[in-house]
Amino acid sequence: MRALAALIARDMRFALRVGGGALVALLFFLTVVTLTPFALGPDLALLARIGPAILWLGALLSSLLALDRLLSVDHDDGSLDLILMAETPLELALAAKAIAHWLTTGLPLVVAAPVLGLFLNLDFSASAAVLLTLLAGTPALTFIGLIGAALTVALRRGGLLLSVLVLPLTIPVLIFGVAASNAAIVGPMPFGAPFTILCALTLISFVVGPFAAAAAIKSGLE
Amino acid sequence: MPLIDLANPTRFLRLVERLLPWLAGAVTLVIAIGIYQAFFVAPDDYQQGATVKIMFIHVPSAWLSMFGWAVMSIAALGTLVWRHPLADVTAKVAAPIGAAFTFICLATGSLWGRPMWGTYWVWDARLTSVLVLFLMYLGVILVWRTVEDPSRAARAAAILTLVGAINLPIIKFSVDWWNTLHQPASVFRISGPSIHPALLFPLAIMAIGFVLLYVTLLLAAIRTEILRRRLRILQLMQAESATSSRS
Numbered sequence: 250m251r252a253l254a255a256l257i258a259r260d261m262r263f264a265l266r267v268g269g270g271a272l273v274a275l276l277f278f279l280t281v282v283t284l285t286p287f288a289l290g291p292d293l294a295l296l297a298r299i300g301p302a303i304l305w306l307g308a309l310l311s312s313l314l315a316l317d318r319l320l321s322v323d324h325d326d327g328s329l330d331l332i333l334m335a336e337t338p339l340e341l342a343l344a345a346k347a348i349a350h351w352l353t354t355g356l357p358l359v360v361a362a363p364v365l366g367l368f369l370n371l372d373f374s375a376s377a378a379v380l381l382t383l384l385a386g387t388p389a390l391t392f393i394g395l396i397g398a399a400l401t402v403a404l405r406r407g408g409l410l411l412s413v414l415v416l417p418l419t420i421p422v423l424i425f426g427v428a429a430s431n432a433a434i435v436g437p438m439p440f441g442a443p444f445t446i447l448c449a450l451t452l453i454s455f456v457v458g459p460f461a462a463a464a465a466i467k468s469g470l471e
Numbered sequence: 472m473p474l475i476d477l478a479n480p481t482r483f484l485r486l487v488e489r490l491l492p493w494l495a496g497a498v499t500l501v502i503a504i505g506i507y508q509a510f511f512v513a514p515d516d517y518q519q520g521a522t523v524k525i526m527f528i529h530v531p532s533a534w535l536s537m538f539g540w541a542v543m544s545i546a547a548l549g550t551l552v553w554r555h556p557l558a559d560v561t562a563k564v565a566a567p568i569g570a571a572f573t574f575i576c577l578a579t580g581s582l583w584g585r586p587m588w589g590t591y592w593v594w595d596a597r598l599t600s601v602l603v604l605f606l607m608y609l610g611v612i613l614v615w616r617t618v619e620d621p622s623r624a625a626r627a628a629a630i631l632t633l634v635g636a637i638n639l640p641i642i643k644f645s646v647d648w649w650n651t652l653h654q655p656a657s658v659f660r661i662s663g664p665s666i667h668p669a670l671l672f673p674l675a676i677m678a679i680g681f682v683l684l685y686v687t688l689l690l691a692a693i694r695t696e697i698l699r700r701r702l703r704i705l706q707l708m709q710a711e712s713a714t715s716s717r718s
Contacts, residue, residue: 396634400627404618413613414631417606418638421645428649446648450641461634464551468626 252337253345260349263322271353274315278358281307282365293370300369301379301430307365308358308383309390309423313412315354316394319346320402320466329402329466339466340459347395347458355387378433378440382447386426389451392458393418399462403469422450480557480697487690494687501680508673525583527674531681532576536604538685539569543611544636547629557693559625560700562632563615564692568685570608576601600646607635621700 264271285303323329332342366376397415429443509527543565549558581591611628618624
């Protein structure tokens with residue numbers, strides 16, 4: 250347990266210091282949301298209607314952008330080999346790394362979403378709904394992305410391959426995240442049903458993600 | 472001969488060599504009968520007219536697109552649990568074949584949709600989940616094409632295949648929930664098929680023909696891949712002996 254806490258603290262320190270990537274995803278999120286009105290036109294009614302979808306897409310792409318750093322940095326400097334040889338099970342260590350990654354890249358996106366919601370003419374309840382669904386859904390994106398990051402580290406090919414492999418797996422999270430946000434804003438469906446399914450997807454990803462990622466790394470680094 | 476002996480690639484190849492001509496003949500015969508039945512015996516649908524003939528290609532390909540992923544998942548288990556090269560080879564060659572059937576399903580569905588729904592593509596649940604399945608096939612093929620070392624690529628592709636096998640039902644469920652306008656499943660139902668027997672019989676023959684076609688293509692592709700790997704090893708050995716004799 251102490252080893253895992255130390256791993257989380259170490260990863261967060263690295264991400265927040267100079268050279269860490271914590272702020273890049275946030276800036277990317279801001280840029281994507283800024284670009285959207287240029288493509289769609291400055292119609293505030295339209296932006297309010299599709300705002301939750303834009304915020305969700307932006308958060309999805311931003312968290313994808315940061316995934317490349319999740320394991321590749323540790324692989325490059327050799328600390329991934331040390332983690333692999335340590336007594337702590339690799340599955341738990343990877344889960345700890347994913348938690349640290351979410352705290353430094355996912356959580357800022359969640360916090361920024363209501364602020365960006367102001368740009369998109371979202372009212373208070375809509376912003377709250379997006380905030381809540383992102384809070385429940387972005388950990389799933391990180392843990393699904395963990396599988397892709399592990400595969401690309403094992404294959405020694407990063408970048409584009411990662412996005413192509415991970416994006417189809419995130420479709421359910423996107424569907425239920427946007428559905429729950431829209432249900433809270435316009436109805437007619439209740440907010441609870443899609444939101445609880447979203448939470449279920451996140452819990453499933455907590456289980457599947459670390460095990461699949463550990464299997465990928467063990468197969469690739471031996 | 473016990474079944475386990477087939478795990479030896481050489482014995483497997485010998486069996487495949489003997490089976491392939493018979494299988495190819497059976498495929499030709501069954502599909503010929505199926506096409507004859509579909510075009511000249513089966514009646515036109517009272518609403519859809521002659522376009523219902525597309526169904527005889529579309530529906531078997533849709534079944535095989537899912538069956539193909541199941542074959543890949545079983546092969547993936549073989550790769551991860553037993554580290555068997557034959558499982559690697561099967562998983563590798565099953566991906567393009569499955570992707571091809573998925574593409575046929577999408578393309579024929581699109582051509583069928585034009586006269587029926589008035590558009591080539593609608594974002595309906597079943598179309599969308601088949602499209603996602605196609606994307607995931609392409610992802611697996613991409614992994615195979617990215618990595619040079621075959622056994623490393625095999626294990627990565629196997630993990631991706633199994634994660635996909637867990638995820639595909641979830642994706643199917645979420646997409647169904649997201650939107651549905653396509654007709655619900657009409658052949659495999661608890662209350663029996665709702666499709667007319669005059670259409671069901673040619674469809675069954677075409678389905679058998681397509682399964683045979685899949686098996687034939689898979690065995691032929693496995694044979695090609697085994698030979699290709701032997702060739703690769705021979706080339707590597709030749710290159711090695713050439714460099715060692717020169718030095």
